[in-house]
Amino acid sequence: MAVAQWVKTLTFYEILVGMKATITVFIDRILLRKRKAITLQYPHEKRDLPGTYRGMIALLRYDDGTDKCVGCDLCEAACPSRVITVISSEVEGEPMKRYAKEYYMDMTRCLFCGLCVQACPVDALAMTKEYEWAKYNKRDLYLNKEQLLALGDRNFPVREKKLEFQHPNVAYFNIGYKNLPPKDS
């Protein structure tokens, strides 16, 4: 036993085992072409994002182009980082209807938890798959309503997050994943 250990030490056995491992990878890669690099050449090729990816947050519209947002402030209340500022107001001439006159999101603070999206009773908020939002100026990440709506238009051309959520009375129900309203009621 001790002799075998000495022979192993003198012949650098462990080091040779390690070097065999590296050269095997090298040969498989270069000569035999059995292995591939796991590298993704990022700006040229991009990873497929999962469906539940939580990227930039967007405001949505209805098909006729009006805002879904009713200015209820629930997203502002739900936000743990105080990203959202909503200034709500009445729709002129229609005292029962309210909307967000101004809507700001300070994306420098956003941690993309998605609580605002869950809190929204009218499904006006959605998470897109956009993530390349590096800016030279930090203030460029203070998004106003137009920018958030543009994000939504760009990423959700059908203007609905999920088709099964489309319901004539969608604005009046608290749509969650759990309690869907029946389709024809």
Next chain:
Amino acid sequence: MEMLVFAGAAVVKIAVVMGVVLLTVAFLTLAERKVLSWMQDRMGPMEVGPYGILQPIADGIKLFFKEDIVPAGANRLLFSLAPILSLVPAFIGFAVVPYGPNREIELFGVTIKPFIITDINIGILYILAFTSIGAYGIILGGWASNNKYSLLGGLRAAAQVISYELNVGLAIISVLILAGSLSMVTIAEKQAGSILNWNVIGMGHGAGIWWWFPVTQIVAFVVYVISAVAETNRLPFDLPEAESELVAGWMTEYSGMRFAFFFMAEYANMILVSCIASVLFLGGYHAPYPGTLLPANLAWIEGVAWFTVKVYGFLFLFFWLRATLPRLRYDQLMRFGWKVMLPLALGNIVITAIVVYFLRD
């Protein structure tokens, strides 16, 4: 006139050798990154040029145009001197390396050896003497930076180079016993024949019927290779620049062209060490088979090609070791150098001397 031709030939040889060495240094950085990435399932540089082959040029331009920063409190003179002190000894050793067969050609009545810049009779001693000066560059650079990490890196480098320089010297001595000369050309000439006559196998030193007895220098070879890796501060012996402990060691405060000088010195040292290893232990420009395949007047091509293959094989070994082994701890490094390598090298000298003494009669 004769003097002019001699000087002109020397300048041409120097220019060619420096050109080749600098080009090799440049593309060695790329080769290292590529080989490492291939061994680690990565791609390496891919952006500059096809498959990233122009990366060294981009790196060179970048380093050349970078701001030249001298840290506050640094010793300006030594801070500027250190990279040069490190680079020059690394390049100077190439003057005595035989790159091809020991031929002589007549040019305007002057005898010129085309494949070696100068064949001085203390070649290997000259290389050892000058590469030791490179350690000054490192420790002065570390001290002059006015940074504790740099100083620690410089100290480590000095201790390491001294410890392992000794083993390099002792490993070489047994080769000198076999060759009976310090000249690199003579050492390479003595290994003519085939792979069996190379110093790693070491046949052909016995007299009479003992011609076959191998005076193998495999121990000296292994000691030399390990010590050479340690001397060039390469992984797994890269403690002077251990980035996880010392930021970048003695190079922490260096940037731009001065950093490039240190970098080039490291790679030039790698090439030099590989050249010495191939000349001393692997027969230099001799092919592993007897004689040459090409006709006599073209045999030099074969010689240069074999020398190149051996040197690049060694350089690949450097990358291979780097891809495989983790860094040693400092006490392990010192213990290995003084308690393992030194006795091995000394014992090898004694045994070689005794064997050669009895074989030569």
